[in-house]
Amino acid sequence: MAAKERAIPAPGVNPETAPFWAAAKEGKFLIKRCTACNKAHWYPRATCPHCMSETTEWVESKGTGTIYSVSVMKRAPEVYAIAYVTLDDGPTMMTNIVECDFDKVAIGDKVQITWRPTQDDGPPYPVFKPA
């Protein structure tokens, strides 16, 4: 766990997603919810991927969830875990699992959001750690 972590490249922010990254700088984890079909989605879009309504809104997520799948990348300068986490708020998102035992991290583990700095002064990036 004390091992050096892989550096995260800065995400390419665009006008559609700027509110998410602005909130990330405040430590807030936003997801999108559709006011037409009332369903949350990931990754955040202006247009709902479930019903194609344009009436989506940003809502703050609890930032807790369960690992849906995980793979530990061994063949890399710094070992890291890529995963899908199913949020308690609904959608399943791709992320990294950090501050974990790479030999034990598993599907079904409860996790919670944490943030990592990104390269080139980019915004903080949402990742998850054991809850």
Add this chain to the structure above:
Amino acid sequence: MSIKGKAYIAGAYEHPTRLAKDKSVAQLHAEAALGALRDAGLTKADVDGYFCAGDAPGLGPIAMVDYMGLTLKHYDSTDVGGCSYIAHVAHAAEAIAAGKCKVALITLAGRPRSEGHSGATPRMRGADAPDTQWEFPLGVATVNAYAMVAARHMHQFGTTAEQLAWVKVAASHHAQYNEHAMLRDVVTVEQVVGSPLIATPLHRLDCCVVSDGGGALVVVAPEIAKSLKRPLVKVLGAGESIKGQMGGDVDLTYSAGVRSGPAAFAEAGVKPGDIKYASIYDSFTITVVVQLEDIGFCEKGQGGRFVADGNLISGVGKLPFNTDGGGLCNNHPANRGGITKVIEAVRQLRGEAHPKVQVPNCNLALAHGTGGLLGSRHGAATLIMERE
């Protein structure tokens, strides 16, 4: 309108190179094209349709059409990654059925081995793609995306590393007879699960090779096929689809093959049990297991049991697959395995596979592939062919 019986695969050629440090990508495309036209008994002057995908250098089909000096009535550069060329055969058949062209050339080539590519390195798939900012920074490469599919399959269905290993074992049994294959040594289940873990739960021997090379196909109208001297390989049916993360309703246990497979079988009017030989895209061992389930060779979740104990080995099991050694042992030119899948199916239907792996009386074959990442978003294409 159906494409059933409306077009034939008259030419097929796999470039023999696996390391092409001394050639350009355009040159490899042209060499593959020439090989397939010679195989068919046609020339460049006969070609009136051209199909290529993102491995073709330049903008869409334009640069390669100019490079090869083709004069066309029809083109298509549909790019769904590695399975593009399986879809191209179907699209060529559609164009021929609609009277848009009569002789369609499909090419693929690339030199990822010379250029030092690896499936363990995160690759940006378009800086402006809407998913890139949410995934590329996480270090999603090729191998760990497929590894998440494998991990979930194991968790949900009890699939084991040993069962996945059988896919590689079967491919290696076939590759020993292919003089061009990159890896010709027969391997055991123990060797596969004993090879280093790359991205858990996938081992090095669960992964396909990185090779330079190329391939080409010539799809023609029925009257042209019947005027040539080659055995008749008829297009019977095809299907295609795309699947992603469904807005966060992620389900890694199935692929777009659940739509492309049944569509192809319905058009062809045959069932999975009728298929004598199957080419299944084997980017990783897990890819084959999921695809076999999705296109209907076994129940969902039973793919691990289906591939175990040599069931994919020609002459041994019920479903001979990838008798050239596949991507796992033979060749994965341009990091795109679709065209070699069609080429080996054509060899089997013609009776021109290696005698040690030739399926007796092989009159019905399937080629199926996926492109992109099974672990995030991908295309799938299925093609069913018959020897007439």
